[in-house]
Amino acid sequence: MTFQNLPVEPGSLPQVSNFKFKPMAPAYPKEVRLQHGIVWTIVILAQVIPSIIVAKPLGLKMALLGLPVLGLIMGIGFTALAVKSARVKGWTLRQHDIAYRSGIWWRKIVVLPFDRVQHAEISSGPLQRKFGLASLKFFTAGGASIDLRIDGLSEDVASDLREFIMQRAAESQDDHRAPQGNSEAAPADPDKSPVLPNGA
Amino acid sequence: MEPEAKEPASAHRWRRTSPVAVVFYVLKFARHMVTDGLPAVAPAVAVFATADGWMKTAGIGALSALALIGAVGAILSYLRFRFRFEGQQLLVRRGVIKREQLNVDFDRIQDVAIDEPFYARPFGLAMLKLDTAGSAGKEITLPGIPLANARAMRNEIISVATRQPMPETVDAEEPSDHLLTRSNADIARYGLTANGLLWVAIVFGAFVSAVDDDQWLGPAVNWLTSALNLDGVTSAIVRLGAPGAVLLVLLGLLVAGLLLSLFSILGALWKYADYRLSVDGNTYHRRSGLVSKQEQTLKRAKIQAAVWRQNVVAYWLSRINLQLRLVSAGEAANAQGMPIGQPVFLVPALTDDEAHDMSAEFLPELDTRSLQLSQINRRRYMSRNITLAWMPFIAAASFAAYFLNPLAAPAVFLAGLALATGCVYLRWKRYGYGTVNAYGCLREGFFGYKTTLFPLRKLQRADLRQSPSQRRAGLANLTVHLASHSITMPYMDLNEARRFADLALHQAESSEEGWF
Incomplete structure (x- = not known):
């Protein structure tokens, strides 16, 4: 077991701060807006029910209409936030890792080396499929908390990305003798890729 | 886990364990009943125990039925359990009601342990325990095989997994180079420090997030509190009045504390008495135990991190407990909703110098003495x-x-x-971070501390997080994810956090060696 102890100049390392993030697919904010729109429409419709049930005192009937109004305001607000956060998200590839940025106010950058990816999974729900979108999830060792999930990639990009990363992972793992057994880390056959019916 | 999927051509080579394994299954059943079943049936047991007449008879009947089920189940488990080695695979068939066949590749096994339970030692038998990578709860136990065979199997599995032939000498009784022994006084100190965490938990319950791996204490305390007759205490308090009551409560706390310490020391001795650590090339062996002996084996390459733990009690005793952390759980375990285990190889009650030396042993070229830690904002x-x-x-x-x-x-x-x-x-004050050679060091704590030392190349993922106010102040939270656990260093200088992440990522991506 020999350790390299390379004299690395602090400035010469590839830097996390120099990432140029690509935004998610253009359809992603639209999909988020529609998804939130549907959910909030259902909520607002449900909030109208009390007003319909109460028939007698007209004042109360009118006051209860405040509920859906409140729902409308909240719906617009939260949908706008979700769309904004969808626009803020971004990803980028380097030679050896993938980086993912998210968060409007609480910014987060995640960097995952290809070599650490155990396997990857593409999923797309009905709404995502309508917009030609997919989610890509990377599984790593060490528990669910460090699995990386990237929403809002176009279907083509998602499958290309998975193909590329699994290939790189297999290569680098072959370099230093496959850690977790080859069968699991090998790139999946694109024809057999599990496109789950619901975003799992 | 595909039952009968691969029907082997030479099924006659399937082997059984020794019949002593029945004892193992009986004990397993009994432990299962006590830990999982007892809380549910305790009220019923209480009723049966106090009642007489037909109720008592029914209770005894139910108990003997249960015992019969346990005995028959244990015999069937023994009969159903078969294993064989095929190339570099271990095949196991087991199960009474749900039958399963497990195929385990040697190179997926991350931990091999040999237990010599007290009931098996007279027969020269041992249990071989295999822990497969990243699947907590999928440990495989071969109960009741001769000790020499168990050791040979262990050596073969390890030599396959490390792709290095084992020296022949390891089959001998004294397998390898002696590295460290702990006297029973040391182990008793470790017991006290394990209890120390419990003390802190009692006093500052809300502040403490993690209790150490002494789950055996919980049931013991429960039993103790239920066994004490509290009626006598209350009547004594009534007689003595307020000052006496205070005195009595203090006395009670003292006695409880002493008892807890005693339990803690006994528990530590039970598992770690006659602690003996030896090294053989890249493989470490621990052998210890008061009545039942345990042998735990660890390959150096599997170590994801070394954690120094020192709580208040350990600080008073000037001792450090060194934990070597392995892969804690993979997605396979999570997919099946299994509890995430924390595989740990413990080197207990080290002095300061020993902790430095042992760290350099497990993580070569790590010079902890020259390590300078920076502080957060x-x-x-x-x-x-x-x-x-x-x-x-x-x-x-x-x-x-x-x-x-x-x-x-x-x-x-x-x-x-x-x-x-x-x-x-x-x-x-406890937060600190630093790098030395190709290693990272992250320290956190409250009264005591917990320092994680890890090869930077074993990083799994790095997260940088900034709140709006941290962005204005140029600060960031860095989370380092290892395959064993994750550590967050809050309020680092942004450039320092980036530098740490860049260095670790560079090591992880450029290193010729794998992380596993």
Whole structure:
């Protein structure tokens, strides 16, 4: 077991701060807006029910209409936030890792080396499929908390990305003798890729 | 887990374990009943125990039925359990009601342990315990095979997994180079420190997030409290009056503390008495145990991190417990909703010098003595956390002012502020980070500390997180994910956090060696 102890100049390392993030697919904010729109429409419709049930005192009937109004305001607000956060998200590839940025106010950058990816999974729900979108999830060792999930990639990009990363992972793992057994880390056959019916 | 999927051509080579394994299954059943079944049936047992007549008879009947089920189940388990080695695979068929066949590749096995339970030692038998990578709860136990065979199997599995032939000498009784022994006094100290965490938990329950791996204490304490007859205590308090009651309570706490320490020491001795650590090339062996002997084996390459733990008691005793952390759980375990285990190889009760030396042994070329740790931003970390820690005191002060005396409010405010500041300051002071050679070091703690030392190349993922105020102040939280556990270093200088992440990523991506 020999350790390299390379004299690395602090400035010469590839830097996390120099990432140029690509935004998610253009359809992603639209999909988020529609998804939130549907959910909030259902909520607002449900909030109208009390007003319909109460028939007698007209004042109360009118006051209860405040509920859906409140729902409308909240719906617009939260949908706008979700769309904004969808626009803020971004990803980028380097030679050896993938980086993912998210968060409007609480910014987060995640960097995952290809070599650490155990396997990857593409999923797309009905709404995502309508917009030609997919989610890509990377599984790593060490528990669910460090699995990386990237929403809002176009279907083509998602499958290309998975193909590329699994290939790189297999290569680098072959370099230093496959850690977790080859069968699991090998790139999946694109024809057999599990496109789950619901975003799992 | 595909039952009967691969029908082997030479099924006659399937082997059984020794019949002593029946004892193993009986004990397993009994333990299962006590830990999982007892809380549910305890009321029924209480009723049966106090009742007489037909109820008592029914109770005894139910108990003997249960015992019969256990015995028959154990015999069937023994009969059903078969294993064989095929190339570099271990095949196991087991199960009474649900039958399963497991195919385990040697190179997926991350931990091999040999237990010599007290009932098997007279027969020269041992249990071979295999822990497969990243699947907590999928341990495989071969109960009741001759000790020499168990050792040979272990050596073969390890030599396959490391792709290095084992020296022949390891089959001998004394397998390898002696590295470290712990006297039973050392182990007793370890027992006290394991208890120390419990003490802290009792006093500062809310502040402590993690209790050490001494789950055996819980049931013992429960049993103790139920076994004490509290009626006598209450009547004594009534007789003695207020000062006597205080004295009695203090005395009770003292006795409880002594008892807990005693349990803790006994528990530590049970598992770690005659602790002996030896090394053989890249493989470590631990052998210890008071009545039942345990042998645990660890390959150096599997170590994801070394963690120094020192709590208050350990600080008083000037001892450090060194934990070697392995892969804790993979997605396979999570997909099946299994509890995430924390595989740990413990080197207990080290002195300061020993801790430095042992760290360099497990993580070669790591010079912990020359390690300089930087601290996180004090002003920002403290101002934010004092605000949070003070909240309950503000609530308490308002409460006191309203119900007791308006004058009490400022006193409670100030006391709260002082206490919150003190606690947050302690917490701040413990945070530290640094790198030396190709290793990273992250320290956190409160009264004691927990220092994680890890090869930078074993990083799994790095996260940088910034709140709006941290962005303005140029600070960031860095989370380092290892395959064993994750550590967050809050309120680092942004450039320092980036530098740490860049260095670790560079090591992880450029290293010729794997992480596993």
